[in-house]
Amino acid sequence: MTDAKDERRPAGELEASVLAALWAAGTSQTPGQVQLSLGRHLARTTVTTILSRLHDKGVVDRRREGRGYAYFPVRDVPDTHGLTARRMHSELDRDSDRETVLARFVAQLSPDDERILRGLLEPGDR
Amino acid sequence: MTVLLLLPLLLPCALPALARRALDRLTPAVALWAVAGCAVLLAGCSVLALGVSVLTGLLKLPLFAALGELVLPLRTASAVFVVPAAAASAGALAVCGWALVRSARHQTRAFRAARAEARGATAAGDVCVVDSPRADAYALPGRPHRVVVTTAMLRTLDGPEREALFAHERAHLQGGHHYFLAAAELAAHCHPALRAVRGTIRLAAERAADEAAAASVGDRRTTARAVARAALAAQAARSARPGVAPGAAGGPVPQRVQALLAAPRAPRAGRAIATLLVACTALSCIASATAAADVHHRVEVAQGDENP
Numbered sequence: 001m002t003d004a005k006d007e008r009r010p011a012g013e014l015e016a017s018v019l020a021a022l023w024a025a026g027t028s029q030t031p032g033q034v035q036l037s038l039g040r041h042l043a044r045t046t047v048t049t050i051l052s053r054l055h056d057k058g059v060v061d062r063r064r065e066g067r068g069y070a071y072f073p074v075r076d077v078p079d080t081h082g083l084t085a086r087r088m089h090s091e092l093d094r095d096s097d098r099e100t101v102l103a104r105f106v107a108q109l110s111p112d113d114e115r116i117l118r119g120l121l122e123p124g125d126r
Numbered sequence: 127m128t129v130l131l132l133l134p135l136l137l138p139c140a141l142p143a144l145a146r147r148a149l150d151r152l153t154p155a156v157a158l159w160a161v162a163g164c165a166v167l168l169a170g171c172s173v174l175a176l177g178v179s180v181l182t183g184l185l186k187l188p189l190f191a192a193l194g195e196l197v198l199p200l201r202t203a204s205a206v207f208v209v210p211a212a213a214a215s216a217g218a219l220a221v222c223g224w225a226l227v228r229s230a231r232h233q234t235r236a237f238r239a240a241r242a243e244a245r246g247a248t249a250a251g252d253v254c255v256v257d258s259p260r261a262d263a264y265a266l267p268g269r270p271h272r273v274v275v276t277t278a279m280l281r282t283l284d285g286p287e288r289e290a291l292f293a294h295e296r297a298h299l300q301g302g303h304h305y306f307l308a309a310a311e312l313a314a315h316c317h318p319a320l321r322a323v324r325g326t327i328r329l330a331a332e333r334a335a336d337e338a339a340a341a342s343v344g345d346r347r348t349t350a351r352a353v354a355r356a357a358l359a360a361q362a363a364r365s366a367r368p369g370v371a372p373g374a375a376g377g378p379v380p381q382r383v384q385a386l387l388a389a390p391r392a393p394r395a396g397r398a399i400a401t402l403l404v405a406c407t408a409l410s411c412i413a414s415a416t417a418a419a420d421v422h423h424r425v426e427v428a429q430g431d432e433n434p
Contacts, residue, residue: 010251015251016251016252020288023281024280026281038285039285039287039290059250074248102236102237102240102264103298103307105353105356105360106353106360117354117380117383120380120383
């Protein structure tokens with residue numbers, strides 16, 4: 001995977017990756033930290049540009065840290081998300097064959113599946 | 127004629143085994159097309175056969191014979207056989223119809239709930255992040271397509287694994303996999319034997335998206351690790367364990383991880399299985415179409431429009 005290939009990806013995909021990195025971190029992140037935790041190779045200036053674009057859209061917030069900014073994702077009213085998510089899960093959990101039209105990333109595991117998966121992951125991956 | 131009507135009802139029983147082999151031997155994207163296409167055609171043929179059987183039975187009854195303007199008795203096998211068969215077919219059709227309506231309602235409700243969830247989430251590009259302690263991610267088709275992922279899932283994975291997840295869900299959306307999943311659902315309710323095929327079609331869609339993700343990320347091992355870690359995290363968040371009996375090779379997730387860890391296989395002996403699938407489907411289509419044409423001809427004869 002080359003830098004050039006990553007820089008050429010649609011802007012939306014880059015924004016998604018940067019926002020995901022911020023949410024995954026859990027604490028505020030400088031552009032340098034985001035650059036390190038990204039799964040793709042982006043120039044730091046690109047990361048900074050994307051972060052300020054996300055900030056303009058109101059998706060992330062920032063505070064001064066040293067000479068630059070540290071960014072963190074904006075949580076809306078904390079409860080509304082939790083509520084929607086919980087309502088959704090209770091809605092979907094009612095059906096045994098729930099993941100039909102929505103293509104879920106992973107299906108349910110049986111206890112045996114869990115054992116096999118843990119065996120497949122290398123010790124460091126678990 | 128009875129044989130012609132029985133064939134479309136019996137042939138779907140061969141599809142589950144054929145479908146599993148097709149997924150084994152063909153590339154996942156090809157297997158997805160082939161198996162979903164066959165399942166829909168076989169489902170359609172079996173419904174057509176049931177419909178023809180019901181129609182024949184009805185026309186044996188004097189009331190419906192009069193309504194159908196039959197001047198001669200409809201020439202069929204003995205009424206002792208045809209009428210109960212028609213009643214059974216009508217029952218089967220009613221059950222199918224009811225199951226289809228119920229499933230459509232479930233799916234619509236789940237879809238609406240998912241859309242509502244995505245609306246309330248923070249979005250960047252094509253990804254919606256839902257702040258939730260449950261690890262979950264799915265592709266939400268619509269305009270525009272969205273990848274919905276919870277914060278718990280994002281925290282489970284590292285950077286490259288998150289890219290694999292996004293690439294996987296984007297592959298679902300770009301491939302229009304929700305149409306295949308909907309087709310699998312439809313077929314599953316039309317014939318009980320096609321229920322087992324639903325799982326194979328789902329697995330084929332996941333495998334196709336996994337391969338696309340591995341190609342996009344450029345690393346099969348990273349993609350495999352993303353799937354495995356996501357599944358374990360999602361499982362940890364679930365309260366109830368499913369009561370399904372696992373197969374020898376494990377459920378769909380271990381199969382996907384194993385396939386990713388293995389080197390990509392050159393399709394082997396794929397032509398034979400593809401031919402079998404096509405033959406099975408073609409036989410079913412020909413049988414049901416011939417039966418329908420035959421009944422149509424007999425009705426015309428009974429109406430006095432045609433000579434026997």
